[in-house]
Amino acid sequence: MRNMSDIIEQYLKELLAASDGEVVEIKRAFIAEKFDCVPSQLNYVIKTRFTNEHGYMVESKRGGGGYIRITKVETHSKSEYLAHLKNLIGPALSQQNAQHIVQSMFENDVITLKEGKIINAALDRESLMIELPFRDQLRAKILLSIIDVILYTEE
Amino acid sequence: MRNMSDIIEQYLKELLAASDGEVVEIKRAFIAEKFDCVPSQLNYVIKTRFTNEHGYMVESKRGGGGYIRITKVETHSKSEYLAHLKNLIGPALSQQNAQHIVQSMFENDVITLKEGKIINAALDRESLMIELPFRDQLRAKILLSIIDVILYTEE
DNA sequence: TATACTTTAGTCAAAGAAGGTCAAAAGAGG
DNA sequence: CCTCTTTTGACCTTCTTTGACTAAAGTATA
Structure with a gap:
């Protein structure tokens, strides 16, 4: 070698x-x-x-x-789907879009209802008490790392 | 060890x-x-x-x-325990203390391993790319709303 | 009882023991 | 040559170990 x-x-x-x-x-x-x-x-x-x-x-x-x-970690079958979501997110993310994505993950059995609620709580504009446009950037960052965790966590 | x-x-x-x-x-x-x-x-x-x-x-x-x-600490009831955690958090929260709390919630069967990882990801200083001391305040806010969600979500 | 001595535990900072970062230098391939 | 990858080392951050000094509580004694 x-x-x-x-x-x-x-x-x-x-x-x-x-x-x-x-x-x-x-x-x-x-x-x-x-x-x-x-x-x-x-x-x-x-x-x-x-x-x-x-x-x-x-x-x-x-x-x-x-x-x-x-x-x-064997990355499960959802990996393409999650990679796709990561692509959608980009550098900034509105609360509405975030909720859509979380909803989609739930419907695709990537997260449970409770996990979805936890994620939504973390991404809520009430929690993220900083001004736009930074808030949307922050929301994107957080959701991206959460998706990584989901990707690489075995159930 | x-x-x-x-x-x-x-x-x-x-x-x-x-x-x-x-x-x-x-x-x-x-x-x-x-x-x-x-x-x-x-x-x-x-x-x-x-x-x-x-x-x-x-x-x-x-x-x-x-x-x-x-x-x-006796985790009398889930709600008392979580209220106790909320008390500990206060207006700001370091990443270390956040991890301790997440660990404790896991050990007390309030969250699963995956939920813990998701929460840690959301609270990680890598995700929360803003300056101290605002970052610690933000982390506190997020964890507080997450705990509320856990409090009011049926398993 | 007031005082001195003994027995514990607490604090704090320095030293030690890992691993992390970053950028410059070196090497490999086209 | 030019670019990309690898190698190296100086400097940084985090976690642990150690010990000197401090504080508190019990015990004996004047």
Whole structure:
């Protein structure tokens, strides 16, 4: 294989395959040591090869006992639909349109009624007490990250 | 488990689970001895993992026969518990405290894992791209309306 | 009872231990 | 050459551990 990043990618994927639950937890410094590279190279590998879009979820903790945890998530069949919704949203989103989208997600069985209500509450102009046009931008941001969560959360 | 603080947290939670009334009373120095750490580490563990936001109450006494008593806050009824959380939130809310509250709601079966992730996404500082201190105020507002929704939504 | 001593627990800040970010330098391919 | 990807390292942020100092409560004593 050509370069260090590819080798590390391969290695991490092997670890994932070996682990039963499709989850692997590493010490950044330890892996860096093992492959004789700088620790931040791990961040590069993760950022370019283990993103949400690639079907992985990454969590980490700093400080004593810190770690990086990579989880493979099988993105369910709704992914095209949700990607489509993300496209619709763009940089700003009115409350009305937001409600339409939430309604659509509910009807398409991507969220439950309660989840829909929670999302609507988070996107309500009462909660988002800032001026237009920032409010609509903020609403878009929030809904986009919520959709990402839905995309990469197994039921 | 990774570090001393996590181990002690785990230990205390086991004690709590074992105790009938969800109350546990410890001798700080004794626990420190048991885990071979300095006594003040117990204070750190308590301050970071057994706060009100986490759903615990802590009392203590110094001097001879001193103790630290940790009580898991009784979630009498769902509505009382949620009212209690709303009290904790106040006019502004850090991301950390927000996560503690979401964690507590999950542990108290008020929300599901997915709902928790959705809420966290909505409250994340990445989504809430405005400056402090407004961001913390906004986060408080959003979580308050979400809690209201949970309060008034039948499962 | 007032005072001194002992036994606990609390506070706080410094040091230590991870991981994160970002941009410059280096390399690879077209 | 030009562009895109990879490598590197300086600097940053977060979380944990440690210990010196402080505060409070009980106990013995004048």
